[in-house]
Amino acid sequence: MPRDVRMRGFKERADVDDVVRWLDARELKPTVRRLPLAEAEGRVLSEDLVSQVNVPPFRRAAMDGWAVHGEDTFGAAASDPLTLAIVGESMPGKPYKGPVAKGQAVRIMTGAEVPDDADAVLRAEEGSEDGDVLSVRAAVPPQKHVARVGEDIDEGERVLATGRRLRPQDLGVAASIGHGELPVIVRPRVAILATGDELLPPGARPGGSKIVDSNTPMLTALVLRDHGIPLTGPIIRDGEANIREALEDVQGDVVLVSGGSSVGKEDHAPRLVEELGELVFHGLAMRPAAPTGIGVIGRRVVFLLPGNPVSCLSAYDWFAARVIRRMGGLDPAWPYAKTRGTLARKVSSVLGRVDYVRVTLEDGVVTPLMTRGASILSSTVKADGFL
Numbered sequence: 001m002p003r004d005v006r007m008r009g010f011k012e013r014a015d016v017d018d019v020v021r022w023l024d025a026r027e028l029k030p031t032v033r034r035l036p037l038a039e040a041e042g043r044v045l046s047e048d049l050v051s052q053v054n055v056p057p058f059r060r061a062a063m064d065g066w067a068v069h070g071e072d073t074f075g076a077a078a079s080d081p082l083t084l085a086i087v088g089e090s091m092p093g094k095p096y097k098g099p100v101a102k103g104q105a106v107r108i109m110t111g112a113e114v115p116d117d118a119d120a121v122l123r124a125e126e127g128s129e130d131g132d133v134l135s136v137r138a139a140v141p142p143q144k145h146v147a148r149v150g151e152d153i154d155e156g157e158r159v160l161a162t163g164r165r166l167r168p169q170d171l172g173v174a175a176s177i178g179h180g181e182l183p184v185i186v187r188p189r190v191a192i193l194a195t196g197d198e199l200l201p202p203g204a205r206p207g208g209s210k211i212v213d214s215n216t217p218m219l220t221a222l223v224l225r226d227h228g229i230p231l232t233g234p235i236i237r238d239g240e241a242n243i244r245e246a247l248e249d250v251q252g253d254v255v256l257v258s259g260g261s262s263v264g265k266e267d268h269a270p271r272l273v274e275e276l277g278e279l280v281f282h283g284l285a286m287r288p289a290a291p292t293g294i295g296v297i298g299r300r301v302v303f304l305l306p307g308n309p310v311s312c313l314s315a316y317d318w319f320a321a322r323v324i325r326r327m328g329g330l331d332p333a334w335p336y337a338k339t340r341g342t343l344a345r346k347v348s349s350v351l352g353r354v355d356y357v358r359v360t361l362e363d364g365v366v367t368p369l370m371t372r373g374a375s376i377l378s379s380t381v382k383a384d385g386f387l
Helices: 017-023 167-177 214-227 240-249 267-274 309-327 376-382
Strands: 030-037 067-069 081-091 104-110 119-125 128-130 133-136 158-160 182-183 191-195 229-232 254-258 277-282 293-297 300-305 358-362 363-368
Touching: 017 277, 017 293, 017 309, 067 081, 158 167, 191 214, 214 229, 214 254, 214 309, 240 267, 254 309, 267 277, 267 293, 267 300, 300 309, 309 376, 358 376
Parallel strands: 081 104, 191 229, 191 254, 254 300
Antiparallel strands: 030 182, 067 104, 067 119, 081 133, 128 133, 277 293, 293 300, 358 363
16 A cells, blocks of 8 residues: 555655765666757767768868979068969868969969869968969978868867767867767756645745745756656645646656645545555655655656755765656766865754755855755855855
């Protein structure tokens, strides 16, 4: 029979490290899909990208000027120029294919193919034309201003590694080696179910006995940060039938239930998760977020997050974020900068319990905020971080 802790409290609380180990041990097979480059930005690459070509595939000019034999320019100076015969021109996409003999030059633009016989490019600033005659006012050594074959990317080179979150420049590189689409990990879909008769939708004004649902916008932003796709719907009213229907009809790869996770009369979600699947943990040795529950329904991991917003934030960051990030191909660890400092005053705790303490940081001094209530969301705005 599903256990019912409503109005009874928790007999025991799970250790946070045990919960994290259980989550990390779950086999989560990311879904892979090939997407056009235009849709791949921000996605995680599912396999190494190895170039099958050289970039550039030809020697190209790194400057506007003239393709020449470097030796032909030795001794040239502004006060004593040398002359070469211009025999043609090479433009990007329209290369010069004729011979370039000693004493000859080919007009060339940046990015154009350097003729086979030439070995240097004289910059436009170092020469001048008079009809088909080039006056050379400076020496240019062989290979100067000539990009070698494969100077950017060599054939066989690993260009992008598995697990890389693709940036705009990555897509440009992929295009440069001939790819129009890339194999990427599909972003996990995360259902967000907010429950409670006391809740008003975002945009409403709180009043009377009603409060505004602040958890859904916060969780939506967190899911987006963690590379998931949030799926939100209307607020689910209290009542066993309503919660059951929501859990039975839910879509997505991960489910976040906000509210109704504790031991109150209307906290039906833990018992329903165990009835519909398996409730693995309920009640954790941490503060805030002690009433958090974690289970599975079918293939979905279900996180029962406390309704109090700081508890909700803490539980999401400790547990749900790890699964969502891993399913999306990202490092499951926190995406936060870490630092060390000196506590301004002692922080009391209970042996065996993890405390999530909001703090300010100034000149290396870490000061715990006086407000610790799980419903005081503004404390997270005033805080510089947490310990």
